[in-house]
Structures are given as structure tokens and as C-alpha cells.
Amino acid sequence: MTLWTAEEAAAATGGRAQGDWTATGVSIDTRTIRAGDLFVALKDARDGHDFVAQALDKGAAAALVSRVPQGVSPTAPLLIVPDVLAALESLGRAGRRRMAGKVIAITGSVGKTSTKDMARAALTGQGRIHAAEASYNNHWGVPLTLARMPRHTDFAIIEIGMNHPGEIAPLSRLARPHVAMITTVAAAHLEAFGAIEGIAREKGAIFQGLEPIGHAIIPEDLPVTQILRDCADEAGALVMGFGRDGQAKLVQAKPDNGALKCRARIGGETVDFTLHTTGAHFAMNAVGVLAALAAAGADVKEAGQRLGDWLPPKGRGAVEDLAGLRLIDDAYNANPTSLSAGLATLAGLQGGRRVAILGDMLELGADEIAMHRAMADDPAMAQVDLVHSAGPRMRHLHDALPPARRGAWAENAAELAARAADLVRPGDIVLVKGSKSSKISTVVDALRKTAQTPVSETKE
Template identity: 40%
Template sequence: MNFKEPLWTSAELTATCGGAGAQPWYADGIQIDSREVLPGDLFVALPGTQKNGHAYVAEAFSKGAVAAIVSEDVPGKDIPALKLVHVPDTMQALRLMAAQARVRAPVKTIAVTGSAGKTSVVQALRQALERTDATHASIKSFNNHVGVPLSLARMPRQARFGVFEIGMSGPGEVRGGAMLVKPDVAVVTAVGAAHAGRFGRIFEIAKAKSEIFEGLKPDGVAIFGVDHEWAGNLMDAVKASGHERLTVSVTGEADVRPLRITEHGNCTCLTADVAGTTITYKIGQPGREWVLNSLLVLAAVKAVEGDLGHAALALAKLEAEPGRGRQHLLTLPHATVTLIDDSYNANPLSLKAALRRLSLTPTKKFGRRIAVLADMRELGARSNELHMKLADDLKRFGVDKVIAFGPQMNEVGKVAGISTERWHKDDDSALRLAETLRDGDAVIVKGANSAGLGDIVRGLLRVNAAERAEDANNKLGVSYAL
């Protein structure tokens, strides 16, 4: 987005949170991590649980920060005191900035939560709406008590649509994020056993997700999928809130539903009824989960009076985010392989969707479907039960081999009766995996983010890049002395 006006000025900040600073300034960005500061940014020194941002104010200024919001004394001889903005509580200042950013422009906001697909839906909505008008959206997974206000505070005053992801680690967190965003539209993508270790029952997860409806504006719209057994709980929550609703289903009756679906290995084509509007479109990503995501996107676009035609064009060109289903064609020294990078995180819902995606991916000749899996986390006492339920999915979706980075996935593969190898992650894991692949294989990488399987994906991509560079040099007749 091109900035026609500063994101924040010293005068606006003073009016918003009473921050006292001696020198006027204006900023084009906000950072809470000094490593990411760019010239012209405003740095907010948050106390943190492990690191205190006040210890990094000097570094922020060395990288070009125009000012820093602080609530403590900061170390460093060369810190320009005139550029320090003193407030009683930097976290509260960020929240006040978030609230001001929400009301200073005529923006329609969408909040998205759910057990799976949140980030994918947020980024698809961003791409769909920015074809109509200036759109701001959460980046990465900025969806917690810090990420939500930071994403809001970063919203330019030129924005006309804002899309925000709201996650949770326990009851009440979705409510807090929703009350800050105060969305025109609230979307619940799915309800499943993510974070089951912090909730007694999945019913309680559904209840926590439904907190998002409490933040809706009086004329707001609630959008949610109904293809799960807790849809009634979401329906009751919406009725209690008194808001309008749009239900979404892939397989049954709903306000938004497909009329015809044709699945391919690299895309999905469908005709859908979007609350009375029939639209035929293509999704640039395969998989049944993307059918649901696309319907949620179209429902939300219609609810904020966006352009459905532009949204459909965006869905056709959709590219998955790194770690969230992005597909790569690897040219290895001995094989051509399809790699699906779904390494960012895993829960029972998203892992089942990933295996289904793998089943749709074509293989060639003697190629296999290989699942590189790490154990899921935060499932509590139900962890073993929820892992074992995947055994049937491994068989149903035609997985030929499991490479398990964790004891539970190793056991799941064995229970499923599938060829399974237990690996331990090290610096050579990517190269070792590359060497075991055969021509025509399709591989998906999926596991808890803490398992670090993204390192293996990046290693495979480096091997692929090196091989392509060598091929190009050979064609040009370039040689090197080693």
C-alpha cells in the first residue's frame, strides 16, 4: 500500500495515549522487535516475559527508528532522549493506538478465528479485497494479545478494509481480541482439537471460538462453517448475540454452499451459491479444505459489500503461504519430486486436511506418497488418542511411507501398517531425505511448529536450487575448480 500520509505522528500519539515526548516526529511503521526496525519506524518497547524491549531501544535507534515508546529507563549513552516517548504502560499504549487506528478511517473490518485455516483465510481475504480498495491485514500469525493490537496499530488511515486474525491459548483470549477489533464481520473457520490440552472438551473450544461474535458491531454479521458437530453451539452463540449470520457448508445445506465441485491435483473448480448469488470460479490450490476456505472468503466479501468477481479472480491466482501448503517441484540429481510445504504447525484437523491434499497430488511411474510428520503438541491427556485416530487417515488417503520425527507419529505409522521410519532431526536431515526420494514421489511435510520441520523444507529447497544452478552452468559450459 502506498502511504499518502504518515502512519503515526507525535501529535497523534500524544492525543491518543498521552505519550510525552520533546521532539516532533512522524513514522511510517511500527515495530516491537528491534531486529526488524527499518528507517522511519516507531519502536514500542514492550516488557515481555523473556526479554525486555527497553534493553533494545539503542539498537532500534541505530537502525533508523524515529522514536521509541518507553515506560522505563533505557540503557545506552547514545540514545537520543528527545526521541523517547514516555508512557505509564507501553502495552496499554499499543492497545490505545490500536483502538485509534480502527476509528480514524472509514474501514470495514473482518476478524477471523478457528481451529484451522485462520491464516490462509486472512491472506485470501486480503488478496480478494485489495482488488477492490486499499486493504490491510495481519501478517504471519500475529493473532495473540500482542499481535492483534500491533496489527491494528499498523493499519494505515487510507485503508478501507481490514482483516485480522485472532488466535487463542485459553478461554477469554478470542473475546479480548474481538472486542479490540470490533469487526463488521466475524468468521469462525473450523472447530477441532487444536489446543485440546488447555481445554477439557472440544465443546469448550467451540465456546471459546464463539467469543468472537461478542465483539461484533451491532449490525455485524457472523459467518461460520457447519460441517462439524459443534455447529449448533456456534449457532446458539450467534442467536444469543442477536447478530445476522451466514452459514457455510461444503457437504450440506447452508447459506453459502457449492453446487458443483471438480477437484484436480493442482486446483479446484466449482460453482457455488453465495447467499443467493451464483458464482463459478477456480481456486488456485487443491484440497477440500480450500473449498471451505474459499466459501468463507466469498461470504465475508459479500458481507462487507466487496466485489465477488474480483474475489473470484483472486482465488484463481491464490498461492499458499510458506509453511501452509505451498507446493514446489524439486529437481534433484536423481529425481523430480513434488514437495508440499505444510510445515508451519499441525493439529488433528489440519493434519487430516494435509493428508487428503497429499492424496490428490499426482505421482509418476513408481512414485510414492510420503508423509514426513512430527508429533502434534498441546493436546494434553488426549494426545495419544488423537494421534492414533490418524492411522485410518494414513491408510484412507493412500500414504505409502511415513518418516516420523517423533515417537507418537512413529507409532501411528506402525499401527496403520505403513512402512515407517523413525528419524531424529539434525543438520543432515534434509540431505538424507533428498537422497531417499525416488523419481515421481509426492512428499508432504507437517508437524508442530516447535519440531522445526521448516528447516527440512528449506534444506530441500537449497538442494533444489543448487541442482538447478549446476544444470544452468552446464548448459552454458561454465565450470569451476574446486
């Protein structure tokens, strides 16, 4: 299916097209590029222009460039523009403009990607769906998602993230959502904002891009909920709150053999659904998803049935059974809110000894030491039998724990990973969590390797 012709892409970007090509996709990575893709030569750690020849050799339809790269024929199929990133934004803007379906944008301090994936699963069967890949939620990820969007899309799900003030509003204006959802507001990237109120205002900026009479889906019962409501009101949005209270309400989340049997009330309608996870925070986000899909005109009961097809992505709270262990791989990211949720998941699982293996939580600002130390008093921590930790910040949690709960501490995750076999024993339930840059995921890899047992050969 044709996504962009040379003429359309040139008109969208104001660039000069060489050759009469058609693109069936858009790519920024020669490792995953497919024949027929338009290769976008972005500059990041490496200059994408260095890979244009390779992209064309792999069958790229053309390349979006700001110059003819060395080693590439001057007559090669190219789209030449003054600035590649600005051209990608223009291509994304044009992709959004020609799409007549509904756009749902999702942001939040925790759970953006899993919530986006929930929404995609829940919409299955209700039309043609386009959603962001992985965590493509930044200044190039959002326009790339829009540029990849087929023109006949019925529902688009756009993930929007930030690290610093002023990033969300421009991306939301680019996406022009009909519905914008905030999963939660927590102390993530706090060092760039100074206070949780600043994070709330930045998250609330997603409503600035809403289409007229757009819908704002916000979490109830947060200390900063009123700030989010104010942001929605300033944008003229229709507001629906979700949580334990609100128009979208979680009525029940009952553990059932490694799953959660849930019931919600969405705008007066009862919806039953099952989630194949034990994390109660996922149930809350699922209620937000159902509220967002209802606002976008989807069948909410059908969406509830489809939620059972969703599984937590790798590193974001998925529970897996290894040989002799039950592992909660939540090693993708961490802040006090998400760590509290992870500990609650661990505490809620029945079985053997509960063990937490934790890496530093990063980008928390001036109060990071106090935040790490305070996790010793988290309500779920009373149900955890042993805590191993790595990193200078986690040392403060280690010291704050009672001796009976205090496991190993190491300078870094690599040291813990090297000792993985000694950290756990058969029958344990193990949570591994930390910020991505703490590299605590190396412990997950080591645990998986430790749990592998040779298969005995049998002879007939």
C-alpha cells in the same frame, strides 16, 4: 504518509511525547524497522528498551517506552508511558476508532493465516486494504495491526488467535469487527480446554466484539456448529453458514492441472473461482471468505476472480516441484483435522509414489496418543504408499500402520532430516507435516537441498 503525530500518539496513549515527531509506521523489531517508524519497546524474550538506541540509529521517528533507556539521550524523540503493551493496545484502539471502513476478523483452529491472505487477495481493487502481517494474531499482534492501520482504510482484515481460554473476546472487542469468520473448530490447544466444546466456545467469543448488527460467518456440519450458532445468537449477530450446505455453499471443487476449479453459491449468487492449490480444505475456506466479503459489502463476483491471485504461504500446504520430487510443504502446524486435510491433498495428487513425512502433533491433551494412533485409519491414508515419522507421539501412528506402509521412524526430526535422501526417490509426491515445535520443517529444508543438482557448465 503520516500515520501518527507525536500529539496524536500521546493523546491516544495518555503518554508524554518528547519532540515534535511524526511516524509513518509502527515496528516492534529493529531487524525489520524502517526509517520513520515508531519503535515499540515491548518486553518478550528480550526487553525492547535494550534496542531503542539501535532503532533510533536506524531512523526510527521515535520510541514508545516506559523509561528512558540507558545510552539514550533524555531529549531523544520518545513517547513515555507507564506500560508499553497497554499503550500499544490504546494506540490500536485509537487506530480502529478513527477508521470508517469495514473490519473483518478471522479466527479458527486451522487456516486463519491462509484465509486472511485469501481475503486480502480477493479484495484487491475494491478499495484500500489493510491486513495483519504473517500470523500477528495474539495479544500484541492484534493491537499492532490496528496501530499500523491507515485512517483511510476501506477494508481491514484482522487475524485473531488463542492458546488459552479468555484470549479471543478482548482482542475482538479491540478490533470491533463488522464481520467475524470462524474457519473451523478442531483439536488444537486441546490441553488448555479439555474438550472440543471448550474450543468452540472460545472461538465463538469472537462474536462478542462485533459491531451492532454484525455478521457471523460460521462453518456448517461441524459437531460443534450449534455452539457457534449459540455464541452468534447471544451476540445478536446475523448468521451465515458456509460449507457443503448453508447460505454460502461449495458446489464444485474440481482438480485441474494442479489447481482447483470451484463454484460456489453465496447468498443465492453463483461465483466461479480458481485456486492454485490442490487442497480441498482451501476451497471450503474460500467460500467462507466470499461469504464474509459479501457481508462486508464487497463485490463477490469480483472477489471470486481475484481469488486466483492467492497462493498458499510457505509451510501451509503450498505444492512445489523440486528436481525429481513434488513437495507439499505443510510443516507450519498440525492437529488431527489439518493432518487429515493434508493427507487428502496428498491422496488427490496424481503421479508417483505418495509419501508422508510426519512430525508430532502437539498440545492435544490427555488423548494425544489415541489421536496419533487414529490417523492410521484416516480415509486418505489408504492412498498413501509410505509414512515416515518422527517424535514419541508419532511412534504410536508408526506402530498402528500396516507393515507395507510403515516407513522410517526417528526420535526427532533432525534424525529424519539427516536421512532425507534415503526417505524418497525420484518421482515421489511428498507431504511434510507436523506441529511447528516438532521442527519437521528441517526435513523440508533437507529435501530441498537434496533435490538441488549442480548446473553443468557448457562451452561454446
